Amino acid sequence: MEALYHQTNRMIQEIEQTFQKLAQTSGLDTADVENEIQMKITAVNSNCDRLDVLLYKVPASQRPSAKMRIDQLKYDTRHLQSSLQLYREKRQRRLVELSEREQLLSHRFSANNTGATETCLDIDYSLQHHTQLNNAHQGVDEMIASGGNILSSLINQRETLKGAHQRIHAIGSTLGLSNHTMKLIERRFVEDKYIMLGGMCVTLFIIGLVIYFIAF
Incomplete structure (x- = not known):
């Protein structure tokens, strides 16, 4: 048992030295070294199993000490196995990253992909332009409706002034107003008419400017 124990202990030391060799190996081509370590770990586990069997042939007084040494070999072996597994996972991650x-460096965008992107941009621009035009049309409709209401109000005022003019003529005829007074009243009516027409023209001009700036 003592010879097998010392042999197994030397194998563990060799595995630790092989790990140092593995750390010094450059690049990712370390499969041979990893396989060598795995083979030695498997041999150590086999020796530990044999030591467990031989433990029962040791005198009872020496058995606790012998079992403690075998457990230490098993602990060291599990630690080496875990280290090898971590190294393999790290190497695999490096391979995936490379x-x-x-793939990223060798990727090239094809003409179809570029065309699709440009098409998406054109569609987005067209949708945005269409939305802006709809908003502009809605604003123009509101301005036209407001202008129509203003024109209707001016027409009503014109009708009111015309009725007032006729009533003044009737009152003048009844009261015998002088021709000079009648002329003043008629001139005032003509001025009010020009004012109304001027207001209508200014309103239409403002509406035209608004439509021009919104549409273009």
Whole structure:
């Protein structure tokens, strides 16, 4: 049992030295070294199993000490196995990262992809332009409706002034107003008419400007 124990202990030390060799190996081509470590760990586990069997042949007084040494070998072996597994996972992650990096560097956008992107941009611009035109049309409709109401109000005022003019003529005829007074009243009516027409023209001009700036 003592010979097997010392042999197994030396194998663990060799595995630790091989790990140092693995750390010094450059690049990702370390499969041979990893396989060598795995083979030695498997051999150590086999020796530990044999030591468990031989433990029962040791005198009872020496058995606790022998079991403690075997458990230490098992603990060291599990630690080495975990280290090897972590190294393999780290190497695999590096391989995946290098592969993704190569794919990214070698990727080229095709003409179809570019055309699709430009088409999407054109569609987005057209939708935005269409929305702006709808908003402009709605604003113009509101301005036209407001202008129509203003024109209707001016027409009503014109009708009111015309009725007032006729009533003044009737009152003048009844009261015998002088021709000079009648002329003043008629001139005032003509001025009010020009004022009304001027207001209508200014309103139409403002509406035209608003439509021009919104549409263009």
